[in-house]
Structure formats: C-alpha cells, structure tokens
Amino acid sequence: MDRSEEIGLIEEIIGLAEQKSPFLDAEVTHSPISRYASPERFQREKALIFKREPLSVLRSEELANPNDFVVRDVHGLPVLFVRNDAGEVMAFLNVCRHRGATLERDGQGCKRVFTCPYHGWSWTNRGELRAVPQEKSGFPDLPRAERALRRLPVAERHGFVWVIADPDAATIPEIGPWLGRLDADFHWLDLAGHRIVAEDTVDIKANWKVLVEGGIEAYHFRVAHKATIAPYFPDNLSTYAMFGAHMRSVLPRNTMVDLDRNNTDGWSIRRDANLLYTLMPTTQLLVQQDHVIWIQSTPRSEGLTTMRLVTMAPEGAGQSQDYWQKNHAITMATLMEDFELGEEIQAGFASRGNPSHLFGRFEGALNRFNLLVEERISG
Ligand code: FES
Ligand SMILES: [Fe+2]
Structure with missing residues (x-):
C-alpha cells in the first residue's frame, strides 16, 4: 500500500x-x-x-531446491508437488498412471525420478513417463505421452505456491491480477x-x-x-x-x-x-x-x-x-x-x-x- x-x-x-x-x-x-x-x-x-x-498450499521455501518434493492432500486430492530439475514448481496427482497405486509414499524428500511401489513404472520430476518394466512384451506401442503424470496448474508468487485443485483445469489465473x-x-x-x-x-x-x-x-x-x-x-x-x-x-x-x-x-x-x-x-x-x-x-x-x-x-x-x-x-x-x-x-x-x-x-x-x-x- x-x-x-x-x-x-x-x-x-x-x-x-x-x-x-x-x-x-x-x-x-x-x-x-x-x-x-x-x-x-x-x-x-x-x-x-x-x-x-487458486489455493495457497505451500511456501516456496518448502520446495527450496531443484528435485525437492512434498506430498499434500489438497481438498481430497493426493498431490505431489515438486521443484523439478530445472527449478520450476509443478504439481501432479500422486497416482500411478498404470493401475493407480500411490506413486510417492513419503511426505517429502528430494528425487529426480519417482518409481511406483507396485510394478515399478517410473516418471521424471517433470511428469514424463521414464521407464516401464517389460514394456516391449507387455505394452507394445504404449502411447507414452498419454501416460504422463496428471498435472495440476500451479504458480509461484509472494513466496507461495498456488494451485488449482482440479486435474481437468488447463490453467491457473495469473496471481497478480487475481489479487488485484x-x-x-x-x-x-x-x-x-x-x-x-x-x-x-x-x-x-x-x-x-x-x-x-x-x-x-x-x-x-x-x-x-x-x-x-x-x-x-x-x-x-x-x-x-x-x-x-x-x-x-x-x-x-x-x-x-x-x-x-x-x-x-x-x-x-x-x-x-x-x-x-x-x-x-x-x-x-x-x-x-x-x-x-x-x-x-x-x-x-x-x-x-x-x-x-x-x-x-x-x-x-x-x-x-x-x-x-x-x-x-x-x-x-x-x-x-x-x-x-x-x-x-x-x-x-x-x-x-x-x-x-x-x-x-x-x-x-x-x-x-x-x-x-x-x-x-x-x-
Ligand atoms: S500401479 Fe504403478 S506400476 Fe503398476
Ligand atoms: Fe477472534
């Protein structure tokens, strides 16, 4: 003011x-x-x-460094927040894209790759599908892009991480104008x-x-x-x-x-x-x-x-x-x-x-x- x-x-x-x-x-x-x-x-x-x-769910400092992650329940959604290897904050549903197991069981930590505890599918911390055990025989022609982690729109401003708690939402409003x-x-x-x-x-x-x-x-x-x-x-x-x-x-x-x-x-x-x-x-x-x-x-x-x-x-x-x-x-x-x-x-x-x-x-x-x-x- x-x-x-x-x-x-x-x-x-x-x-x-x-x-x-x-x-x-x-x-x-x-x-x-x-x-x-x-x-x-x-x-x-x-x-x-x-x-x-937009919901303020984390402080930026809770994802201080590249590859940090935090898991939170956001209005009933299990969400995996990461600061990816490029330093950008992203949010994904913490749900495996194979058969839905919880992808990351720890509440917080530091990881480049998230590996599902059920059958071992893995994703980078940008949400890209990285590896599928026995892919050739079991999943020939797997459309990998379709099996990326489901993203939620996020933004950082004023030291907060803001998210839209809806994986069907394409974007988050710009926080500056949203705050007026x-x-x-x-x-x-x-x-x-x-x-x-x-x-x-x-x-x-x-x-x-x-x-x-x-x-x-x-x-x-x-x-x-x-x-x-x-x-x-x-x-x-x-x-x-x-x-x-x-x-x-x-x-x-x-x-x-x-x-x-x-x-x-x-x-x-x-x-x-x-x-x-x-x-x-x-x-x-x-x-x-x-x-x-x-x-x-x-x-x-x-x-x-x-x-x-x-x-x-x-x-x-x-x-x-x-x-x-x-x-x-x-x-x-x-x-x-x-x-x-x-x-x-x-x-x-x-x-x-x-x-x-x-x-x-x-x-x-x-x-x-x-x-x-x-x-x-x-x-
Ligand atoms: S449910 Fe995650 S790898 Fe099968
Ligand atoms: Fe009061």
Missing part, C-alpha cells in the same frame, strides 16, 4: 473513534444456517469454489522475503465459513478474548474494504486511537493495527507488527476444517527462535478461543433452534463474504 492509503486507513479509524462509532454497514442481515450444515451444499462449494480458485490491488500490498509487506518460523495444524469441527466469520469482526474481542488480546484493542472498532473477491480488514490497537492527527509523519499502520487479508476462498494473512500469520484452511466436510497456522518472519529479522515461538503461542491461544466458539456454533446447528444467524451493522464484512460465496455457488 502506498503512504496516502496508509494515512487514509488510519484517519478513518481515528475518525470513527472520535465519533464513538463502529464502522457501520447499511443494514442488519440474516445468514441461513443451511449454508453451514448441509453436506449437499458443501459438495457444491467444493465443485464451484475450492476446485476453481492486494498484489501491491503483498509486495509492500515483502511476503516473498518471509520464512516459516513456527507452525501448527489443527482439525476444527466447524464449517470453514464459520471460522472465516470469526476473524473478520472486532465485536467479539472484548468478550471472547478478554483473557488474551482484548486489553490491547479498542472495543468493536475495525474497518474493512473489498478488493474483488478478497477483503482487507484493519483491526486497530489502542495506540492508533491516541495518535496525534496533526503529525502524520510518524504514523505506521503496522505498528498500531493488525491487518487481516481474507482471500477467497481459504487463505488468510494476519499481519502483526513484525511478523505475518498465514492461516490456510482446508475444508474436509460441512462440519470439519483443517487449519494450518504458520508464523512467518522476515528473513534475517534477527529475533531468536524462542521469541517467535512465544509469539506463535499467543496467536494459537487467541485463535483457539475463536475455534472453540466455532465448534460450539457448529454443534448448535443440529438443534435447529436458529433458522438463521444475525449479522449486525458492524458485522457487515460477514455478510459481504457470504454474498461472494453465494454468488459463486449459484453461478
């Missing part, structure tokens, strides 16, 4: 604080609980959203220059949208986070803006409200606020003063979501591993407060006591997010 935008965002927060008003959308809205608790609805989301949008104006924000943050310093993966028994909703309002801070972060944030004060299908929220600290309006020179949004980027559908980036938390959610069913929470710090930041571990632990404690509430909400759907949830005027971001999801699954 450029300096004038940074100043504008801070002025907006100070203005709201002066008026003693939260950021208000026009109306109260309703969110039917059928959005969160239906297996049929989840299957539509999978087909029309998770398989279509947020692309410039991610350069400003130097995300590509960040490295993983701590991480956790947890399974949460809640719908993925309940978990997104839990992060994009500050109405709950004073109550739900009273034991953790609430003392550092003004009550129910935040703003948000849409960038196509993505959102940027500003969650000010107490210190922002006290800034001198007449002396903008020393203003810094990162010092005095958290920023939360919510990329459609399952990537969130929580920007703190000196580090960034990458929240990667993988919805497994309508009521189960795997959350990978990764603390990333600028390379060469000079802090000790102990410092980052402590920060990561605070983040985990706070997010677990949100996730436990998410699990309770999900369990409550079964009671059918609430036909819908209510979003107040200062919870408008939740409505905007849901409208984007609705648009996609109705299209």
Whole structure:
C-alpha cells in the first residue's frame, strides 16, 4: 500500500473513534444456517469454489531446491508437488498412471525420478513417463505421452505456491491480477522475503465459513478474548474494504486511537493495527507488527476444517527462535478461543433452534463474504 492509503486507513479509524462509532454497514442481515450444515451444499462449494480458485498450499521455501518434493492432500486430492530439475514448481496427482497405486509414499524428500511401489513404472520430476518394466512384451506401442503424470496448474508468487485443485483445469489465473490491488500490498509487506518460523495444524469441527466469520469482526474481542488480546484493542472498532473477491480488514490497537492527527509523519499502520487479508476462498494473512500469520484452511466436510497456522518472519529479522515461538503461542491461544466458539456454533446447528444467524451493522464484512460465496455457488 502506498503512504496516502496508509494515512487514509488510519484517519478513518481515528475518525470513527472520535465519533464513538463502529464502522457501520447499511443494514442488519440474516445468514441461513443451511449454508453451514448441509453436506449437499458443501459438495457444491467444493465443485464451484475450492476446485476453481487458486489455493495457497505451500511456501516456496518448502520446495527450496531443484528435485525437492512434498506430498499434500489438497481438498481430497493426493498431490505431489515438486521443484523439478530445472527449478520450476509443478504439481501432479500422486497416482500411478498404470493401475493407480500411490506413486510417492513419503511426505517429502528430494528425487529426480519417482518409481511406483507396485510394478515399478517410473516418471521424471517433470511428469514424463521414464521407464516401464517389460514394456516391449507387455505394452507394445504404449502411447507414452498419454501416460504422463496428471498435472495440476500451479504458480509461484509472494513466496507461495498456488494451485488449482482440479486435474481437468488447463490453467491457473495469473496471481497478480487475481489479487488485484492486494498484489501491491503483498509486495509492500515483502511476503516473498518471509520464512516459516513456527507452525501448527489443527482439525476444527466447524464449517470453514464459520471460522472465516470469526476473524473478520472486532465485536467479539472484548468478550471472547478478554483473557488474551482484548486489553490491547479498542472495543468493536475495525474497518474493512473489498478488493474483488478478497477483503482487507484493519483491526486497530489502542495506540492508533491516541495518535496525534496533526503529525502524520510518524504514523505506521503496522505498528498500531493488525491487518487481516481474507482471500477467497481459504487463505488468510494476519499481519502483526513484525511478523505475518498465514492461516490456510482446508475444508474436509460441512462440519470439519483443517487449519494450518504458520508464523512467518522476515528473513534475517534477527529475533531468536524462542521469541517467535512465544509469539506463535499467543496467536494459537487467541485463535483457539475463536475455534472453540466455532465448534460450539457448529454443534448448535443440529438443534435447529436458529433458522438463521444475525449479522449486525458492524458485522457487515460477514455478510459481504457470504454474498461472494453465494454468488459463486449459484453461478
Ligand atoms: S500401479 Fe504403478 S506400476 Fe503398476
Ligand atoms: Fe477472534
């Protein structure tokens, strides 16, 4: 973001604080609980959203060198990510093209050639069929090109590996234009220059949208986070803006409200606020003063979501591993407060006591997010 935008965002927060008003959308809205608790609805989301949008699944550093590989489940697909011998990231279905055995059984490693553990067919790390035992007698005239590994479209940008979780997809959108104006924000943050310093993966028994909703309002801070972060944030004060299908929220600290309006020179949004980027559908980036938390959610069913929470710090930041571990632990404690509430909400759907949830005027971001999801699954 450029300096004038940074100043504008801070002025907006100070203005709201002066008026003693939260950021208000026009109306109260309703969110039917059928959005969160239906297996049929989840299957539509999978087909029309998770398989279509670029997903951040790895950091580039997890495939640091040529011939590195990582195996991941991506929305139910077994995927073999490689940095091939030419240094280019590729993604393949981790499924043998002979009779479908799992091609690579290790979770990660370094290989030029992948050999199937069943009959020994092998492929290069560019996905080309390399050797077939007893090919001449058993498979005369084998159309080798047709038996290349099935590819998934991938791209690298801002230090992430992005993938389309569909082997029938021919291409992935260019990530820069897909991010729109947020692309410039991610350069400003130097995300590509960040490295993983701590991480956790947890399974949460809640719908993925309940978990997104839990992060994009500050109405709950004073109550739900009273034991953790609430003392550092003004009550129910935040703003948000849409960038196509993505959102940027500003969650000010107490210190922002006290800034001198007449002396903008020393203003810094990162010092005095958290920023939360919510990329459609399952990537969130929580920007703190000196580090960034990458929240990667993988919805497994309508009521189960795997959350990978990764603390990333600028390379060469000079802090000790102990410092980052402590920060990561605070983040985990706070997010677990949100996730436990998410699990309770999900369990409550079964009671059918609430036909819908209510979003107040200062919870408008939740409505905007849901409208984007609705648009996609109705299209
Ligand atoms: S199933 Fe892989 S070589 Fe036969
Ligand atoms: Fe929260």
